[in-house]
Amino acid sequence: MNRVADLDGNVRAQSFQVVPAIIEPLTTVDVTVRWTVDRPRDAAAVRIFMNNVEVQPTGSLVAAVTDSTAFILSASLYTIQSALASARVSVDTSKCTEMIFGISLLEILFDLRVQKEVQRIGGRQREPASLTSDQYGLHGRLRLSRSIADIDIDFVISVELNPFDHRAYARYSGWSFDISVPWWAHLLDWLPPGIFYGLRKGEERNQENVTKPQILAGFQTALDTFEQGFSAEKSPYRVSTDLNGLNFTLCPAPK
Numbered sequence: 001m002n003r004v005a006d007l008d009g010n011v012r013a014q015s016f017q018v019v020p021a022i023i024e025p026l027t028t029v030d031v032t033v034r035w036t037v038d039r040p041r042d043a044a045a046v047r048i049f050m051n052n053v054e055v056q057p058t059g060s061l062v063a064a065v066t067d068s069t070a071f072i073l074s075a076s077l078y079t080i081q082s083a084l085a086s087a088r089v090s091v092d093t094s095k096c097t098e099m100i101f102g103i104s105l106l107e108i109l110f111d112l113r114v115q116k117e118v119q120r121i122g123g124r125q126r127e128p129a130s131l132t133s134d135q136y137g138l139h140g141r142l143r144l145s146r147s148i149a150d151i152d153i154d155f156v157i158s159v160e161l162n163p164f165d166h167r168a169y170a171r172y173s174g175w176s177f178d179i180s181v182p183w184w185a186h187l188l189d190w191l192p193p194g195i196f197y198g199l200r201k202g203e204e205r206n207q208e209n210v211t212k213p214q215i216l217a218g219f220q221t222a223l224d225t226f227e228q229g230f231s232a233e234k235s236p237y238r239v240s241t242d243l244n245g246l247n248f249t250l251c252p253a254p255k
Contacts, residue, residue, distance in 0.1 A: 016085035
């Protein structure tokens with residue numbers, strides 16, 4: 001009869017190996033994983049898993065790896081699971097450098113761009129554009145006025161690195177806006193054909209179809225400009241945001 005104790009003592013990893021264990025950044029490497037698990041006959045109900053995929057007690061596999069990757073060999077008996085062994089493929093970043101674009105600089109550049117665009121559309125800023133950052137992305141805050149409408153925009157833009165072309169791309173992970181007008185503007189809707197309603201709907205379409213794409217395009221242009229300043233001998237390996245701003249890890253380009 002099989003017992004849960006089989007996981008604690010009877011089932012063991014005799015060998016577990018990942019080759020190579022260290023790879024160069026900006027490359028895709030085929031690593032070979034080999035394992036042998038001692039599973040006694042009275043523990044036949046125990047199932048073996050590699051990274052949550054069931055495998056035979058003895059075997060090997062080849063995995064294409066581009067970043068640090070963990071391989072975990074485990075055993076499962078009904079609803080009980082226990083790790084038998086683990087190994088990690090690490091990326092050698094000893095020759096890489098860090099480049100940080102501080103949030104203060106990013107906020108200045110953002111506000112200057114907003115000022116230019118607001119002037120172009122004949123609006124005004126009720127307060128300077130705000131930009132902060134954390135591990136979730138770049139958080140923007142705009143407080144604008146145009147005609148009789150006050151427009152409040154809040155957004156979060158995350159920055160991700162495409163592993164195929166090693167370029168940084170901006171995308172929205174949060175977007176909201178609110179349009180408010182003086183109380184007396186609602187009186188316009190008493191007059192046909194709903195003048196205020198038409199103005200409000202037009203402004204809503206403008207925010208979704210014009211302002212929102214423009215903001216994203218502006219951040220993408222900034223990312224492209226930053227990347228153009230990198231040495232031709234190094235390429236972005238990792239990009240992230242934190243409280244300090246936008247961080248690039250630059251590594252020697254593969255030859």
